[in-house]
Amino acid sequence: MKADPSRIRLLIADDHYIVIMGLTALLKLRKEFQVVASARDGKAVLELYREHHPDVVLMDLQMPKLDGIGAVKELLAEFPDARVIILTSFGREEDVHLAFKAGACGYLLKEAELPVLAEAIHAVHRGERWMPANVAHLVAERAKLPELSRREVEVLELVAKGLRNKEIADLLGFSEDGAKQHLRRIYGKLGVTARVEAIAEAQRRGILDRR
Template structure:
């Protein structure tokens, strides 16, 4: 049994029809928002929940956390339009067993449902890579973040060294480590990555 939670009726109905044609999988309930998701889960207790993240009212992550308070062992698969690092990270941290994009082939969605039912965490390689990169970014030291902020402000190595009261060589060393952790090749890519991934916020 499986429950589908999505705020777009046509998407929900179409996906439910496709899923119901898969062997050994049956849609037992649908919901259009987070509030309904929590209520539907309490009533039907499906084996697997397919959850959208961005819904009106209570969002997907909040709904997952609320449902897991009722049943810590619930199997949830997030199906989203967005492949943003923050969304992926929040979904997995909330306890999702997988994170799939809405253009994922139906056979792969069915396989993810079967895998989640069996108690497995199955993430596409692209998502696994993004999580690994996100973890690496989280490991930036406070000093490295200060260097990154100065870099985004357009400071030269010498200016960064002076601003932080460190030597030019130390500033260069911090930049080299930053490039490795951010998986970038130069200062411009580092600045773009920092803003895109929310490491540094521009006013």
């Protein structure tokens, strides 16, 4: 598709064909937008970006081959000026946190109506960071929380699978006491006191589901 320099050129990335078609039809209602490409997986985002160099990417979180967070990271590693809006059904604080940490410029839920989507695209195109009030609240709340280390997430994943301390220690290469120490730190960071509570809180935040 030939790009029109007078319009904001968009790349849509979503693994659902009907979502891509729906967004494309919706955005055609606004003359200032032009959808120049669409991707069904995270790897295709990079290939199509190289080909079309869109102004803004609308990126879903859950996609095959490479998820939205991974695609944002790889895209910005190659194109530091790329502008990405996460457009997803997931509004958990950990998803929002990881999206902005990866370098996304905006975050919007798919329930948003066209005027809000258009506002987000224009803001990000201008080089601004954009998020609705409910997402801004999640970002602020998540910023108050201590970050789990990669090893602590690994321990938590094994806890969620039902492994006991000794089994976790054997798998990860430290002592049983080391496993207990990791769990104590995890409990402290999540604000819980037991394994079941830790799993529930991690699932609520999206920590386990994002890994």
